[in-house]
Amino acid sequence: MTQDIDRLDAIVAMAPVIPVLLFDDPESAVEIGRALVRGGLPVLEITLRTPAALDCLTACKAIEGAVVGAGTVLDIDQLTAAVACGAEFLVSPGASPKLIHAAEGSPVPLLPGVATAGEAMTLAEHGYRRMKFFPAEPAGGAEYLKALSSPLPHLRFCPTGGITLEKAPKYLALPNVMCVGGSWVVPADAVKARDWARIETLAREAAALARP
Numbered sequence: 001m002t003q004d005i006d007r008l009d010a011i012v013a014m015a016p017v018i019p020v021l022l023f024d025d026p027e028s029a030v031e032i033g034r035a036l037v038r039g040g041l042p043v044l045e046i047t048l049r050t051p052a053a054l055d056c057l058t059a060c061k062a063i064e065g066a067v068v069g070a071g072t073v074l075d076i077d078q079l080t081a082a083v084a085c086g087a088e089f090l091v092s093p094g095a096s097p098k099l100i101h102a103a104e105g106s107p108v109p110l111l112p113g114v115a116t117a118g119e120a121m122t123l124a125e126h127g128y129r130r131m132k133f134f135p136a137e138p139a140g141g142a143e144y145l146k147a148l149s150s151p152l153p154h155l156r157f158c159p160t161g162g163i164t165l166e167k168a169p170k171y172l173a174l175p176n177v178m179c180v181g182g183s184w185v186v187p188a189d190a191v192k193a194r195d196w197a198r199i200e201t202l203a204r205e206a207a208a209l210a211r212p
């Protein structure tokens, strides 16, 4: 189907930050997911970058209050597998013609990545109105994204890539930003130490950011 904008808007309205997650095992994935939900970040983007990612996605579906999606969806096989595991949304770092074609048959919405006005216009021709701006900081940051809002006012973005608690407000203040994504709320050292309380604290700080 064409992008289900109402469904995506309902998901991103749940929190100002979508944690971008790399999970190695389902048990710690559930602990981290629970800490994020407790801290006020219920929308979880589990990237398909690890061998255990789909098992982790399946396990996290059991977390009360969580809305679990798949990130780094690069092709039709990953899209199909993520949907079969119960992903409620899909995210990609960019958009290839084959992925866009595959998403037309998907029962859950895709948030595709763009880094330029031309890429955004191509996706808009396919009915997309919600996109990831990736990689946000290296691609030009908030100033760049702000510049896109004049010629492309009908498009809204979730910038991701290099964003921190300190950098998030300048994105969230833009008219064409609906939320931000980032991995800063789940630092590798906290995961290694199984410090779920720290992850909950980081989530709470992120959840308190002013809504766009």
Ligand SMILES: O=C[C@H](O)COP(=O)(O)O
Residues within 6 Å of the ligand: 020, 160, 161, 162, 163, 181, 182, 183, 184
């Ligand atoms: O690949 C990067 C993810 O999209 C998140 O980026 P980040 O680790 O800079 O927050």
Ligand SMILES: CC(=O)C(=O)O
Residues within 6 Å of the ligand: 047, 071, 072, 073, 091, 092, 093, 094, 113, 132, 134, 160
């Ligand atoms: C970076 C990103 O958007 C993804 O991995 O899906």
